[in-house]
Amino acid sequence: MTSLSYSALAEKLPNGAIEFVGNNQVKLNLSLATESGSTLTLDTSCVKGIVKLMQALSELTDQVNEERVNDNLAPIQFASMQLTGTPESPEYEFTVRVKVDTALFIDNLDDPTD
16 A cells, blocks of 8 residues: 655656655755756745645545545545636645644654554
């Protein structure tokens, strides 16, 4: 069954956008994730990169839920994407939901697939 892992997320993004670089580090290459031919700097708008990441997370959540339904398990809530607005002015709306272990609060977020 698919999990909410960086490997699974990498399958939803262009090749090389997420990679393990060693020494306990995972790299997100936004140039590859956005398929941007232009040079990215710290002053470049982060909108396209964040949207591509959120779209991939939403697709991964959908894949996990399809597998869970096929295995007679309840679907999870993690990342979702909706197209809102009007035909003349469409907007994407993203939601990320993560349960929190109240004993440890934000330092212990629960993976819904565990």
